Amino acid sequence: MARFAVGARVRARPGDPDGHTRLPRYVRGHQGEIVDDHGSWQLPDEALRGTIRAEPVYAVRFAARDLWGAGSHSVIVDLWESYLEEAAQ
Amino acid sequence: MGGQAGFGPVLAGDEPPFQADWEMRVAALTMALRLREAFTGDEFRDAIERIPPADYLAMSYYERWLRALELLLAEKELLAGHGPATGHGAAAGDGEAAGG
Amino acid sequence: MSGDHGELPVAARVRQLEDQVIAAGLTTDAELDEILAGRYRTGSxxxxxxxxxxxxxxxxxxxxxxxxxxxxxxxxxxxxxxxxxxxxxxxxxxxxxxxxxxxxxxxxxxxxxxxxxxxxxxxxxxxxxxxxxxxxxxxxxxxxxxxxxxxxxxxxxxxxxxxxxxxxxxxxxxxxxxxxxxxxxxxxxxxxxxxxx
Structure with a gap:
């Protein structure tokens, strides 16, 4: 079951995990909005440690101003559910 | 890589997917090994990311692929006993067989 | 030495790796030729x-x-x-x-x-x-x-x-x-x- 719905505000987890991840550095710790649900896909971080488990992947839209301090564009990044937490109110 | 500054302009005319014959051969070898399930796409990406950063930045795209293939095949011992440096027992002193 | 990949020119490293992979039975010359000829490349x-x-x-x-x-x-x-x-x-x-x-x-x-x-x-x-x-x-x-x-x-x-x-x-x-x-x-x-x- 998908934990987040389209429109939800989320935060990409901060920090720097050991090993392979597909959470790009430039969005870590930043807030964005779920804009699409891509269905469930195998989580690469765990697969490399021998655990095969699929979980929801979301398209998360970040404002350039939040990421870079400037810019009017948006960046949409596809993130596994484990990479996300609910945004602070 | 995303957002990192200082890489200069995008060479928009830099078109050919493969700029040398060996690059195409690395891509073909990678595809063959993937079809054989010698490693997963995640393992391949991870191997590329484990290249030390200074080397990573100094290498071309397909040099990184080649290094990742060498790394994965060695780690998984898929070539064990088949490398030119380790076979050929009695012929090891033969210059041609040793292959430099 | 042949085990020291870093010292070979890159094209020679590729040839050496192809030979090793073929010798290990993980692919064949014929399969690599088919891939290079685009048999698996349907994208355009x-x-x-x-x-x-x-x-x-x-x-x-x-x-x-x-x-x-x-x-x-x-x-x-x-x-x-x-x-x-x-x-x-x-x-x-x-x-x-x-x-x-x-x-x-x-x-x-x-x-x-x-x-x-x-x-x-x-x-x-x-x-x-x-x-x-x-x-x-x-x-x-x-x-x-x-x-x-x-x-x-x-x-x-x-x-x-x-x-x-x-x-x-x-x-x-x-x-x-x-x-x-x-x-x-x-x-x-x-x-x-x-x-x-």
Whole structure:
């Protein structure tokens, strides 16, 4: 079951995990909005440690101003559910 | 890589997917090994990311692929006993067989 | 020594590795020849162009393409898979007068190869991967694409298992063209988002 719905505000987890991840550095710790649900896909971080488990992947839209301090564009990044937490109110 | 500054302009005319014959051969070898399930796409990406950063930045795209293939095949011992440096027992002193 | 890969010229390292992989029984000369001859390479920008042309010609198909890229691609006989035959979710994103989409993969070089063929060298470059998410307007200008200041830019970073296809806005002077003629207008760069169409 998908934990987040389209429109939800989320935060990409901060920090720097050991090993392979597909959470790009430039969005870590930043807030964005779920804009699409891509269905469930195998989580690469765990697969490399021998655990095969699929979980929801979301398209998360970040404002350039939040990421870079400037810019009017948006960046949409596809993130596994484990990479996300609910945004602070 | 995303957002990192200082890489200069995008060479928009830099078109050919493969700029040398060996690059195409690395891509073909990678595809063959993937079809054989010698490693997963995640393992391949991870191997590329484990290249030390200074080397990573100094290498071309397909040099990184080649290094990742060498790394994965060695780690998984898929070539064990088949490398030119380790076979050929009695012929090891033969210059041609040793292959430099 | 032959075990010291770093000292061999790169082409020789590739030949040595091919020999070792073949000796280990993991592939054959014949299989590598077939791959190099393109037997497994079904991807081409002509495939993506057919999807875009159909979307331009047929609003119903356009809506289906935007709603479910894989199903719409399948209608025209195209699968959605990467180089090793592994599946991806296809998501088409549409350019409009107000909005421009551009595709990048900052982590590696993810790309819808079945619909666009092998990616151009610049797509895999550090410059494109690093800068497109940060200053897309400047990057697009380097491709000769100057967008109006009021155009909203969406940059899609293909960081998971979805691959993106940009559906460019239909050129204004293309009224009345048949689908084949429309397809011939569509470029690979238009479907990445670094050209207008």
């Amino acid at each position: 920008p002509a495939n993506g162009a057919r999807l875009v042309a159909r979307a331009w010609a047929d609003a119903g198909f356009r809506d289906r393409l935007l709603a479910d890229g894989n199903a719409a691609a399948a209608e025209l006989g195209f699968g959605a898979s990467g180089g090793g035959g592994y599946g991806y979710r296809l998501k088409a994103v549409q350019n409009t007068a107000q909005r421009h989409n551009v595709i990048v993969c900052t982590l590696c070089s993810c790309y819808p190869t079945s619909l666009l063929g092998p990616s151009p060298s610049w797509y895999k470059s550090f410059a494109y991967r690093s800068r497109t998410v940060r200053e897309p307007r400047a990057v697009l200008a380097e491709f000769g694409l100057e967008l109006p200041a009021e155009t909203e830019i969406l940059v899609w970073d293909s960081s998971a298992e979805t691959r993106y296809l940009v559906v460019p806005a239909r050129p204004a002077d293309s009224a009345g063209l048949a689908e084949d003629a429309l397809a011939s207008l569509v470029t690979r760069d238009g479907m990445i988002g670094t050209a207008a169409f």
